[in-house]
Structures are given as structure tokens and as C-alpha cells.
Amino acid sequence: MTDPAALPSPERLERCAQLALDAARAGGATQAEAGASASRGLSVSVRKAEVESLEFQQDRNVGVTVYLGRRKGSASTGDLSDAGIREAVAAALAIARATGEDPCNGLADAELMARDFPELDLDHPWDLGADQAIDLAAACEAAAFAADARVTGSEGASVASHRGVSIYANSHGFVGHRSGTQHSLSCAVVASAGDEMQRDYWYSSARSPADLMDVRAIGRKAGLRAAARLGARKLGTCTAPVLLPPELARGFWGHLIGAISGGALYRKASFLLDQLDRPVCASCVTLLQRPHLRRGAGSAAYDHEGVATRDRTLVEDGVLRGWLLGSYSARKLGLQTTGNAGGVFNLLVQPGVDDFDALLRRMGRGLLVTELLGHGVNLVTGDYSRGAAGFWVEDGAIAHPVQELTIAGNLAQMLKEIVAVGSDVDPLANVRTGSVLLERMTIAGH
Incomplete structure (x- = not known):
């Protein structure tokens, strides 16, 4: 399914991107950038031992952005023929002519473009056929049912497997050139007792x-997690420590990343303005960007504008050391891009010495959160x-499941x-963090 031969060659995609740039230049563009990409994937879902969905996906796309001075226009097409690409460029030029000037528009500065392209080991096609994928999903689900009679x-x-190839040129x-794969396995089940x-x-x-967790182990963990939630109680309103496991802590750090990103900063929509x-x-927190990790989920030699990515310290012993900027937001702020057009590339949260059980003991009495609902986060106010x-945790050990709660606080x-x-860090995630123990939050029962 993920045979590299099934995708257009990098040379073919580069030709498409160069054709777009040539057409833009011929149409009067003072600057231009183009991206050409292709991807192919297979995804299978099995429910109660029956195939629920089987999807083959194949996409091809050329996108172009042109600048007429400080006027900008963008267009894209799935037609990789010469005529299709020229038509997309013509559309981008027409849009640029119809828009107003913005002094912050334009490519990132030429001297910032990446020149080194380390081998990042991101491309691992999976020779996975539909029948094999179905068998894996069925085994995963069966393990969940076998984990607990409830x-x-x-x-x-x-089960999903995707491979993509892309070119960015300006x-x-x-x-x-980029090529990479992403594979995943997942299982969600329901446990019941009475009503x-x-x-x-x-x-x-x-x-x-090869780095994926065993399918039966995934199913078993899903089943045990569902069964463990049976008998959930409600809590009265209180203030107590809260522990976020890694899969939820990633989202918590995501709020910080959003607040130090250029778009929020120049719009003055961040609770961390001027910080x-x-x-x-807290002084125990250090956040690092490491964009060149081999097999990293967020590894890249260059950002979405071709700017070289680099190791960065974003927070050092609790102190904010840097913003995340692309060229547009940097110009709006009177600064220079940090090579973060497109976001952060492998965020590493420096781990402490306590494993998950040690954090429970350290918390003593409080709330271990395993699910968050809703989007009640305001990055302007925090x-x-x-x-x-x-x-609910008592004496450093899980006491009983709880539900229908609201946790509240201010991010600052x-x-x-x-x-x-x-x-307890997951080394395969884009945000590599262990569990996060918070001193206190307001916990409200419903």
C-alpha cells in the first residue's frame, strides 16, 4: 500500500513547483513560493469484529503564493498538468491584483533559508495490505473485550498508514524535499455494569x-481503562492538586505554545504579552525545541517558508526565552522570524525524576485527570x-473513579x-512530556 513507487517522484514534484515559480515570474510576480505534495494512505476500522470502514486515500496538490510588491495572492490545484498549474498561478495573480498592500507580506529573507539537510529518518513505508490491516484491527478489538468481562x-x-512526499521552492x-510516514493504531470500547x-x-x-505498540497491548489497555471507570462518583466542589498524564499534558503545553506564537502576539491575544x-x-520547567531528532514526529530541516530550523530554548528554569515566529508575524512585531512558520518542531519538556506512581504519592490527595471535555480556554486572559x-487519589493511591467535573484556573x-x-515521557510524540503535577485547581462537581 505504501510502496514509494505509488507516489510521484520528488523530481516530478520539483518540476511542478518550478513551473509554478516560472509562470508567476512571467506573470509579473516580484516574489513567489510554491509547494507540491502527494500522499497515499490506507485506513481501516473494525467494530464488533465487522469491517466498519476501509478507505484508500490518494492526494496530489500544487499550491502557489505570489507577491506583487506587497500584495499577496494564493491558489492551489489538484491538477498537476502544466495547464492546471498555470491556471492556478493565474488565479493567484488575479487575487494579488485585487488585494490591498500589506507591508509585512513577502518571503522570509533569503539569507535565512536552510542550507543543511540532515538525514532525519522519517520515511518508513509499511507494506500493509487491506486484509492485514483488518486482521490487526480485529485482534486489537478482541484483546479489549478479553481484558475484562465488563x-x-x-x-x-x-489501523492507519500514510506516506507523503512534498517539495517547497521559492x-x-x-x-x-520532504518525505515521511505516519502510522497509527487505536481502540475505543465501552464497559458496562447494570445501567x-x-x-x-x-x-x-x-x-x-516497528515503533508501534503491540496491537493486543493497545486493546487490552483500552479495555482495562474503560472497566476501571465503572462506579464513577461525583465530587463536591473543592480545591486540590491535579495530575495530568502525558497524553493530556501535551494539550496543556499546547496552550503555552499558542500564547507565545506570533499570530497571538501581534494580535495582542495572548496572556503572555511582554513576558x-x-x-x-515554575522553576522546574524547561522547554526545548529539537527539530532534528531522528524519527521525530515534528522533525524538519526547514519550516514552512524554507527557513532553517534550529535547536532553541523556549523556557529555561521557568523563564520565557523566546517566541515562535514566522516572517509575517515577525515583521508585524518588528522582529526576525525564528524559523517557526508552521509551529514548534519537537517540543521537549525536560523530565523530572519521578515516575507516574511517584507523582501520585507526591500528590497525596487530589485528582488524576484522564479525560478533558470542551474548549474552555481563553488565551487572551489565560x-x-x-x-x-x-x-480521585487518597494517600498517594487511586481510590475511585470520578466524573461530571469541571476543573478551573488561570493558565498564568x-x-x-x-x-x-x-x-514518564512518550518519545514518539511531537510534544515529549511526562505527567504534569499542578499544585491546585478548583474542582467543581455538577
């Missing part, structure tokens, strides 16, 4: 199929309020009240 329902087990003469039903899941995602070189987190479920305070980051 697992009685399923929302499905899924009128500075920069050309960058009560509880749902939970587990998953694994990796660049290489550069000031303490914004206000945080989300529905939650999980387990929450970041400064991080007690510890665990050593």
Missing part, C-alpha cells in the same frame, strides 16, 4: 511501524475551565504552580 461494547479499533532559489456505561480508549502512533525574559512557569473525568497561575514534570 467490556461489552465497542466504538471500533482502527524565488530565492530555495528548494527543499452504567463508561467509554475509554488507547492508541499508538509512530513514523515506523519575554520573565518567569512564566482563563481555563474544562469538563473532566478521572480518578497554573504554569507557575507546576510542582513537577514526570519521567
Whole structure:
């Protein structure tokens, strides 16, 4: 399924991108950038031992952005023929002529383009046929049912494999090639006891199929997690410590990343405005960008504008050391791009020494959150309020499941009240973090 021969060659895609640049230049563009990409994938979902979905996906695309001075226009097409590409360029030029000037428009500076392209080991095609994928999903689901007799329902087990190739080129003469794979396994099941039903899941995602968690282990973990939630109670309103496991801590750090990103900063829509070189987190927190990790989920030699990516320290011992900027947001702020057009590339949260069980003991009494609901996060003010479920902890051990809760606080305070980051890091994620123990949050029962 993921045979590299099934995708257009990098040379073919580069020719498409160069054709777009040539057409833009001939049409009067002062600057231009083009991307050509192709991807192919297979995804299968099995529910109650029956195939629920089987999808083959294949996409091809050329996108072009042109600049007429400081006027900008963009267009894309799935037609990789010469005529289709020229038509897309003509559309981009027409859009640019119809738009107003923005002094911050334009390519990133030529001297910032990437020149070194380290081998990042991102491309691991999986010779996976539909029948094999179905068998893997069925085995995953079967393991979930076998994990506990109370697992009685399923929302499905899924297997997915995708491979993509892309080219980015611009009128500075920069050309960058990328190819990579992403594979995943997941399972979600329902446990029941009497009239009560509880749902939970587990998953694994990796660049290489060899790095995926065993399908039966995924199913078993999903089943045990669902069964463990049976007998969930409600809580009265209180203030207590909260522990976020790695799969939820990634989203927590995502709020910080959003608040130090260029778009939020120049719009003045961040609770961390004017906080550069000031303490914004507890002193135990250090955040690093490492874009060149082999097989990294977020590894890249260059950002979405061709700018070289580099190792960066974003937060050092709690102190904010850098923003995440592309060229447009940097110009709006009177700064230079940091090579982060497209976001952060492999965020590493420096782990502490405590594993998950040690963090439970350190918390003593509080809430272990295993599910968050809703989107009640305001990056302008930092206000945080989300529905939650999980387990109540007493004397450093899980006591019983809880549900129908709301946890609330303010991100500015929450970041400064991080007690510890665990050593239980998932090394395959774009945000590599251990569990995060927060000193206190308001926990409201419904």
C-alpha cells in the first residue's frame, strides 16, 4: 500500500513547483513560493469484529503564493498538468491584483533559508495490505473485550498508514524535499455494569511501524481503562492538586505554545504579552525545541517558508526565552522570524525524576485527570475551565473513579504552580512530556 513507487517522484514534484515559480515570474510576480505534495494512505476500522470502514486515500496538490510588491495572492490545484498549474498561478495573480498592500507580506529573507539537510529518518513505508490491516484491527478489538468481562461494547479499533512526499521552492532559489510516514493504531470500547456505561480508549502512533505498540497491548489497555471507570462518583466542589498524564499534558503545553506564537502576539491575544525574559512557569520547567531528532514526529530541516530550523530554548528554569515566529508575524512585531512558520518542531519538556506512581504519592490527595471535555480556554486572559473525568487519589493511591467535573484556573497561575514534570515521557510524540503535577485547581462537581 505504501510502496514509494505509488507516489510521484520528488523530481516530478520539483518540476511542478518550478513551473509554478516560472509562470508567476512571467506573470509579473516580484516574489513567489510554491509547494507540491502527494500522499497515499490506507485506513481501516473494525467494530464488533465487522469491517466498519476501509478507505484508500490518494492526494496530489500544487499550491502557489505570489507577491506583487506587497500584495499577496494564493491558489492551489489538484491538477498537476502544466495547464492546471498555470491556471492556478493565474488565479493567484488575479487575487494579488485585487488585494490591498500589506507591508509585512513577502518571503522570509533569503539569507535565512536552510542550507543543511540532515538525514532525519522519517520515511518508513509499511507494506500493509487491506486484509492485514483488518486482521490487526480485529485482534486489537478482541484483546479489549478479553481484558475484562465488563467490556461489552465497542466504538471500533482502527489501523492507519500514510506516506507523503512534498517539495517547497521559492524565488530565492530555495528548494527543499520532504518525505515521511505516519502510522497509527487505536481502540475505543465501552464497559458496562447494570445501567452504567463508561467509554475509554488507547492508541499508538509512530513514523515506523516497528515503533508501534503491540496491537493486543493497545486493546487490552483500552479495555482495562474503560472497566476501571465503572462506579464513577461525583465530587463536591473543592480545591486540590491535579495530575495530568502525558497524553493530556501535551494539550496543556499546547496552550503555552499558542500564547507565545506570533499570530497571538501581534494580535495582542495572548496572556503572555511582554513576558519575554520573565518567569512564566515554575522553576522546574524547561522547554526545548529539537527539530532534528531522528524519527521525530515534528522533525524538519526547514519550516514552512524554507527557513532553517534550529535547536532553541523556549523556557529555561521557568523563564520565557523566546517566541515562535514566522516572517509575517515577525515583521508585524518588528522582529526576525525564528524559523517557526508552521509551529514548534519537537517540543521537549525536560523530565523530572519521578515516575507516574511517584507523582501520585507526591500528590497525596487530589485528582488524576484522564479525560478533558470542551474548549474552555481563553488565551487572551489565560482563563481555563474544562469538563473532566478521572480518578480521585487518597494517600498517594487511586481510590475511585470520578466524573461530571469541571476543573478551573488561570493558565498564568497554573504554569507557575507546576510542582513537577514526570519521567514518564512518550518519545514518539511531537510534544515529549511526562505527567504534569499542578499544585491546585478548583474542582467543581455538577
